[in-house]
Amino acid sequence: MTYTLAGPVDETMASASDTLIIAMIVAYAAALFLFAIEAAYGRRTRLRAGRLMPVGAGAVENADDGDIEVEVRTSEGTAQASQSVLGRIALGVTALGFAFSVAQVVTRGLAAGRWPWGNMFEFVVAMCLVAVGALLYASWRYQARFLGAFVLVPVLLLLGIGVRWLYVDPGPLIPALHSYWVPIHVTAVIIAGGAFMVSGVTGVTYLVAHRAEARRALGEKVAGIAGRLPSSELLDRISHRFILFAFPLWTFGVIAGSIWADEAWGRFWGWDPKEVWSFISWVVYAAYLHARATGGWRGPKATWINVIGFLTVMFNFFAVNYMFSGLHSYA
């Protein structure tokens, strides 16, 4: 019988990783502050038409290369958002924080000598990395910089919880996690989770914007950030967009997880609390997609389903690890 020593932990890398996480939190906090100022005091500016951004109703467009007369008719209004230079700075600072975050994950992986998402702390940090990555992507692709003031709130909250309560030193894994399905499964679930998070937050923003629009339609004045949000239609599209990305990935993640469960525990599905809740999330998001295709359910109702979906993901993440005993307890 042999009793091997665990692989040595690289202390330099471990402390670099711990420093980076602080730097990242500081950067995100600064960016959040600037984004909030932009959202509250920026000038309402029309956004360029693009992938999710319709051109204005009835606009007639004259293409550059002459002689083509174009009419574009869409039911939605134009897309506008509150903008200021501070927002650009905030985006830059967010990108810096994101770079710290990438470096943090890499150094942590090097410190422990394994892929760096093997416990709750590492999951949280990786999910925030994905969420901020999604924010940067949305800013670039959909000009959705205005989401910064919202997405960074749960990111900072989760990072705070991670550092304060979930932190563990880098170290090796329990035998159940020695499978190449684990990085596949966990990576899929983390990426989907980050995208669900951005979608859920955008959904909440949508609900606020939708109410503001309803009040404005009644002739009331809406002050503050709520009054300066982009059209609810646009927020709804962005939110939906991230679900389109995350739902198949979550489905894949659940399948990969059940393949792993089959190898590790001898059954691919056993109604363990973690499995039950990932199933619940899956069903809720399927309901969201159906709701959007069902007359009378589009809009706020569907969005509430989306928000509930994200709450089930978070519940699975925190509550199931701490409240229930199950095979998935790595806490």
Add this chain to the structure above:
Amino acid sequence: MTTTTSENSENTSGGQQPPGNRPKGLGAIGWARWVWRTLTSMRTALILLFLLALGAIPGSILPQNVVSVDEVNAYFRENPELAPWLDRLYLFDVFSSPWYGAIYLLLFVSLAGCVLPRALVHAKAVRARPVPTPRNLGRMPYVARFSTDASPETALERVGGVLRGYRTERYGDSVSAETGYLREVGNVLFHLALLALLLALAAGAFFGYRGNMLIVEGDGFANTLPSYDAVYPGHWTDTDQFEPFTMHLDSFEASFIEEGDLRGQAESYVAEVTYTEAPGEPERQHRLEVNHPLSVDGVQVYLLGHGYAPEFEVRNADGDVVFDQAVPFLHRETRSYTSDGVIKVPDTGGEEIGFVGVFLPTAAEDAEGELTSTFPGPENPAVTLEAYRGDLGMSEPQSVYQLRTTGMEELGESPVMAVGDTWELPEEAGSVTFKGYKQYATLQSNRDGARLPALGAATTAVAGLLLTLFVRPRRVWVRATRGADGRTRVELAGLGKTEAAGDNSEFHEITKQLAGRLRSESDDNPRTPSDPPESTTRGSDR
């Protein structure tokens, strides 16, 4: 059932018209039709999905028999009032309860009733030609107009070249084109795959079995019903016809982290086994690890856990060996592997003898002077025993891990014994020697015919899902007519049937390409600039 051929850009149809206008005095057939329509509507599907999610919640909060019978029993002990009531509602068997079964059966019927007709409709639609061009294209979400010197005929002939991936059809002075059929194919595929998945899971549960066994190093196992410690067969499983494999546990190794905060955490388990598929087949080796099961004749064998089996030799008062065996002990928890076990010696030539023992892999005294184990690995193995004499009560069935001491008298407690130590029993009742220890592995075997079909269905579902969510069905119409000035007026309209606003950019790209081709085609002709369009504003800067 309406298919997605409505002309609005918002795809709100999806299912059938919502239920609600219930038949008045239509008799049994009318009612049956109404029930069926309601059941297969999107709204019902939505509600059933919600119920499916809600119903699963108690299954995660309360202990479940499928997960752990022990936890359910513990819950009964702790909540003797409440538990029987919960049990009456099947709350400890949520996922096999009639009410949960009703939800998913209804969903299953709804799904089949919704998707099968849709699949038939779509099978036709896939082969159908693009719809005739509407008379007025001006109301489409995207409309572009330009003039060209090429003839209308040439213009329409060039359309095919710029509409890659579209299916086109000529209708008089226009071309109608459509693409994105795969979205609907994907949708049907996805839902059918879900049906297949449900069927596969049901079949697996009815015909499969699962069993637990414990094998000490050096011992073997034959795959028959009596060899198991516990077997969980499906409803229609033939328990006399298990696959006839045998296996032998050659060695077992566990390694634990020795230093730092994580001291005592398991690092790896490895069981070396030799097995034969069936009597007469050659012997094979397999290295069984936590994520590395053995697959033999359609049965998977998994490593679940491990433990210690200390070896004892018992002699009777005359000095004859009456017991010589390794005895599996069960650990209390995994940080120390302090393990409990029982030795029963019915044949001593005199009165029956029994021992209750504790095995400590790394024995040490704690601050209070109590003997404990400080590490799960065997760094300093020791046992303590309590000896009993009298009637073991073996005529009745009993657990091998418990000693029934009611009919017995206590002989005394042993000192702490290290490997090789012998304890002379009081009252000259004989002696017991702690000869050493072996490890044992607990294994689970599982035959589930659904594994591969379920995986196939799930994979198909993901593929179908990707098609449904990412293929964008869209239509383009091009009409070319000769204008009063003798030049050709080309009108191109586009309709995206999903929510991607990017469709318009794509239609615009198509227009530009078409215009470009027609221009190069008529380059020899002098180019007469058309009138600048009135009231043009720059809608966007793409």
